[in-house]
Amino acid sequence: MLPGPILIIACRKCGAKVRQMSLLSGNTFGAKYWSDGYREAPMLPEYPLITKCPGCKAIYWLDKGKRVGEMDPFSSDPKIPFAEKLSVDDLLSFLKLKKQNKDDETYLRRQLWWELNHSIRKKPGSEFPTTQRTQLMENLERLIPLLNPEDEDQAILKLEALRELGRFEEMDRLRVFVMQEYEWPAEQIFDHAERGDAKVFELEDDSRVFRHRLSVAGVGYYDYAEEKAQKNLRKGDILTLRPEPHNPHDKKAVEVLTPEGKKIGYVPKPQNEKVAELLHSNVELKATIESVYMELPLYDRVGIRIQYGH
Numbered sequence: 001m002l003p004g005p006i007l008i009i010a011c012r013k014c015g016a017k018v019r020q021m022s023l024l025s026g027n028t029f030g031a032k033y034w035s036d037g038y039r040e041a042p043m044l045p046e047y048p049l050i051t052k053c054p055g056c057k058a059i060y061w062l063d064k065g066k067r068v069g070e071m072d073p074f075s076s077d078p079k080i081p082f083a084e085k086l087s088v089d090d091l092l093s094f095l096k097l098k099k100q101n102k103d104d105e106t107y108l109r110r111q112l113w114w115e116l117n118h119s120i121r122k123k124p125g126s127e128f129p130t131t132q133r134t135q136l137m138e139n140l141e142r143l144i145p146l147l148n149p150e151d152e153d154q155a156i157l158k159l160e161a162l163r164e165l166g167r168f169e170e171m172d173r174l175r176v177f178v179m180q181e182y183e184w185p186a187e188q189i190f191d192h193a194e195r196g197d198a199k200v201f202e203l204e205d206d207s208r209v210f211r212h213r214l215s216v217a218g219v220g221y222y223d224y225a226e227e228k229a230q231k232n233l234r235k236g237d238i239l240t241l242r243p244e245p246h247n248p249h250d251k252k253a254v255e256v257l258t259p260e261g262k263k264i265g266y267v268p269k270p271q272n273e274k275v276a277e278l279l280h281s282n283v284e285l286k287a288t289i290e291s292v293y294m295e296l297p298l299y300d301r302v303g304i305r306i307q308y309g310h
């Protein structure tokens with residue numbers, strides 16, 4: 001982690017100063033990710049954009065404060081406190097104070113969401129106190145219309161917000177907006193929704209999962225060409241992956257078969273090279289059916305999950 005310069009910002013009302021940290025570079029080593037998009041990354045901390053003045057207690061955006069100086073990141077001056085992030089109460093009162101523009105309100109409501117979820121983060125499996133639960137619900141109801149599903153970062157947040165509200169049936173409509181890099185959290189979010197769980201959870205590490213959902217290619221051509229047959233495929237069914245080195249079109253082709261040897265199709269081409277390589281080097285791969293969505297086109301209908309190691 002490489003800290004950037006520290007800006008000294010003075011409150012425009014009373015002149016009290018705070019230090020605003022910045023980061024030149026960092027990494028996500030040792031990071032924990034949560035379903036609501038919150039990240040605990042020791043090497044990539046997120047600094048607040050808005051703070052409460054330690055002098056007059058006014059709440060202000062740091063870029064609207066007065067920049068009065070800069071500090072070397074490695075020096076320290078205990079007289080000037082760090083700009084603190086806002087508490088739940090501060091966020092609520094600031095949101096009530098005046099109408100925010102869309103981006104600012106989205107930022108504030110996301111912060112509020114994260115702050116409220118911290119109690120569950122600290123004690124997974126615990127329940128919200130009633131007031132907090134009401135605050136969370138109200139906040140999410142207001143956040144959802146602000147999130148644009150066509151923005152890939154916002155689509156995944158919207159999906160999670162709907163889940164935490166228990167509006168599970170509305171989640172499927174967002175599936176088409178989830179971009180490939182967010183498929184792994186999205187599948188875990190859908191899994192929790194299926195179980196009726198509406199609380200924030202820590203995302204499972206993705207590193208041992210090749211990809212959470214790959215769509216089987218060629219479903220329309222083999223033993224599962226007919227819808228009637230596809231309906232027999234069940235989530236969790238174990239599959240066999242078999243390299244097909246003599247395939248005339250692609251020597252990296254990998255067949256996807258049921259344990260009885262019936263052919264569903266192929267590992268999609270963008271991923272088959274990696275899978276073929278792993279199979280060739282005798283890495284143990286576990287493939288299972290992740291989902292079958294009859295409403296999706298054939299090329300996207302049968303999703304599988306491939307994991308390696310144990």
Ligand SMILES: [Zn+2]
Nearest residue numbers: 011014053056
């Ligand atoms: Zn002040």
